[in-house]
Amino acid sequence: MTISTLKSSEIFLKNNSQIIFLIGSILTSLGILLVTVGGSWDITNHLLSKPETFFSPPHALMYSGVAISLVGVVLSFVGWKNLNKLKNSYFLPFKIKLIGIGLLTGAGPLDFVWHSYFGLDGLLSPPHFTLITGMFLCSVGGMIGISKYLKFNNSRSISKYLLILAVIPVWLSASGIISSLSLPFSSTDFFEFNPEPTIAFIIASLAYPFLLSLSVFLIFRLSNYQFGLVSILGGLFLLIYSSTAIVPNFAMFDTIQFYSLNLIPFIIADIFLKLNRSKLTLFFVGGLVGSIFYMVYYPYIMYTYNEILLGKLVSPSLIYFVYFELIQTVLLYTLAPAIVMGFVGVVLSKKLSVKILMN
Amino acid sequence: MKKFLIYLSSFTLLSTYFILSVFILPPEFLMTEQLVPEPVFEAVLSETDIELGDSFRLDIASENTGDYADIHIVSVGFPNLTEINDVVKIATYDFSLSPSYISTGEEIGSNYSGGITTTFAEYPSIEAMSRPLKPNVDTHFDIVVTPEKPGMFNVYVKSIGIPHTSEFSHYPYSGTLDHQNEHVMVYSVTVNP
Numbered sequence: 001m002t003i004s005t006l007k008s009s010e011i012f013l014k015n016n017s018q019i020i021f022l023i024g025s026i027l028t029s030l031g032i033l034l035v036t037v038g039g040s041w042d043i044t045n046h047l048l049s050k051p052e053t054f055f056s057p058p059h060a061l062m063y064s065g066v067a068i069s070l071v072g073v074v075l076s077f078v079g080w081k082n083l084n085k086l087k088n089s090y091f092l093p094f095k096i097k098l099i100g101i102g103l104l105t106g107a108g109p110l111d112f113v114w115h116s117y118f119g120l121d122g123l124l125s126p127p128h129f130t131l132i133t134g135m136f137l138c139s140v141g142g143m144i145g146i147s148k149y150l151k152f153n154n155s156r157s158i159s160k161y162l163l164i165l166a167v168i169p170v171w172l173s174a175s176g177i178i179s180s181l182s183l184p185f186s187s188t189d190f191f192e193f194n195p196e197p198t199i200a201f202i203i204a205s206l207a208y209p210f211l212l213s214l215s216v217f218l219i220f221r222l223s224n225y226q227f228g229l230v231s232i233l234g235g236l237f238l239l240i241y242s243s244t245a246i247v248p249n250f251a252m253f254d255t256i257q258f259y260s261l262n263l264i265p266f267i268i269a270d271i272f273l274k275l276n277r278s279k280l281t282l283f284f285v286g287g288l289v290g291s292i293f294y295m296v297y298y299p300y301i302m303y304t305y306n307e308i309l310l311g312k313l314v315s316p317s318l319i320y321f322v323y324f325e326l327i328q329t330v331l332l333y334t335l336a337p338a339i340v341m342g343f344v345g346v347v348l349s350k351k352l353s354v355k356i357l358m359n
Numbered sequence: 360m361k362k363f364l365i366y367l368s369s370f371t372l373l374s375t376y377f378i379l380s381v382f383i384l385p386p387e388f389l390m391t392e393q394l395v396p397e398p399v400f401e402a403v404l405s406e407t408d409i410e411l412g413d414s415f416r417l418d419i420a421s422e423n424t425g426d427y428a429d430i431h432i433v434s435v436g437f438p439n440l441t442e443i444n445d446v447v448k449i450a451t452y453d454f455s456l457s458p459s460y461i462s463t464g465e466e467i468g469s470n471y472s473g474g475i476t477t478t479f480a481e482y483p484s485i486e487a488m489s490r491p492l493k494p495n496v497d498t499h500f501d502i503v504v505t506p507e508k509p510g511m512f513n514v515y516v517k518s519i520g521i522p523h524t525s526e527f528s529h530y531p532y533s534g535t536l537d538h539q540n541e542h543v544m545v546y547s548v549t550v551n552p
Contacts, residue, residue, distance in 0.1 A: 048490075251394070254391075255388065258384045258388070264373065265373065268369045271369055275365065275366070288373070311475060313475055315430060315473075315522050316491070317394045317427065320388055321393065324384075324385035324386075324388045324389050325389065327381060328381060328385070
């Protein structure tokens with residue numbers, strides 16, 4: 001390579017450092033999106049005890065996701081290193097992604113060692129928690145990176161659709177953390193990592209509504225109140241969840257119509273936020289999206305509430321029977337706290353979005 | 360006026376959503392018929408009378424003649440043993456999950472509750488499991504037994520389908536009750552000294 005080629009590639013990197021950082025952030029988020037989709041699909045396959053080999057489609061999706069995220073973090077580093085200005089501004093998302101990818105890739109060997117010593121593990125185990133935390137951090141880094149780029153470059157409204165790709169992996173991976181801390185899927189021959197049922201009940205009832213509200217309001221604020229994004233984000237979440245947790249279980253296929261109804265509150269939230277951005281409207285929408293958490297997290301959330309309210313044996317074909325048996329009781333207990341957590345999501349989303357968009 | 364109409368239709372739609380999701384659809388779904396798996400099996404003893412030191416074979420062919428089963432179980436219990444050791448060997452096994460060995464004193468499910476009510480095993484047993492099992496698919500579980508003491512050697516065999524939604528979700532439907540308060544077929548072999 002000649003000196004002039006070296007110089008020209010250096011100039012190219014310097015001139016395009018921000019866009020390279022953006023591509024890195026997009027790839028990181030996209031990778032985590034694939035990992036979360038694959039993860040959700042894999043959990044369903046485990047519950048259905050479908051024969052599994054290493055080369056199963058969910059695993060392929062997950063490992064491709066990790067590889068794409070890794071490439072994304074490397075690109076982010078290249079972009080960040082060549083930044084002339086805004087280097088400090090982009091350092092935070094880069095740092096978060098770096099820690100995240102470290103945990104994500106480190107979780108693989110840790111999982112192998114864990115399996116070698118203790119056989120099959122449940123949903124919550126040290127390697128799995130390391131993995132999910134890594135996914136969450138990578139997705140947060142990706143989201144901050146994309147949001148900052150859009151802000152610094154006064155991007156047109158069409159580019160703001162990128163925020164859907166930025167927020168959905170954060171929502172899905174944070175859902176993974178809450179699920180692993182509340183679902184009773186973590187009891188093995190060696191360890192009892194199932195959360196205590198009452199604590200699991202409290203975690204699910206508070207954390208899911210908060211996360212729903214936070215996700216909706218983050219995209220709303222980060223996009224500078226662009227209409228349509230809340231509906232698309234909600235619709236995409238429902239699509240991912242239904243195709244990985246409902247469709248693979250033939251016994252639940254008919255309940256798709258019930259699940260698709262959940263698009264209504266997202267669309268209405270979007271319309272209300274378009275019509276009016278008063279505090280009252282914001283809190284109404286926060287409370288609304290918080291209150292629908294039991295429906296949005298259909299079907300697996302039922303396992304958490306079944307532990308304490310019914311204690312039934314739930315085999316795959318009975319999932320929706322138990323879910324519907326519980327729905328009114330669960331809402332009776334959780335509606336008020338869920339609405340309050342929706343309000344908390346509104347307040348915190350404001351603070352977070354200000355911090356994310358800070359120079 | 361336009362805004363008012365949008366708000367009005369939005370609130371109507373929201374109310375419809377909550378009414379449908381919480382009050383109308385759940386009872387509709389709860390009224391749909393649950394799956395009823397119906398396990399059956401045929402077991403054949405190679406001998407009914409053996410000398411001490413000799414072996415006999417029990418061949419069990421099971422099937423689910425009802426609806427799709429989330430789990431299909433065939434359990435073989437040995438009320439004359441305290442430990443399985445080398446007395447029982449598995450000869451044929453084509454269930455989808457590995458066999459599960461249950462030791463005396465272990466906490467196990469009872470009354471077809473799938474673990475909701477439990478008891479403690481009074482003797483060892485082996486459980487064969489397929490998850491799931493479609494209707495009319497044959498599964499095989501054959502054992503070779505070499506008793507270590509003379510006298511009557513009994514083997515208890517039963518099959519359970521999960522979800523256990525009817526009295527036909529287990530087999531046999533009546534007869535001898537085992538330590539789990541569940542019906543079993545008894546296969547006896549006389550072991551001569």
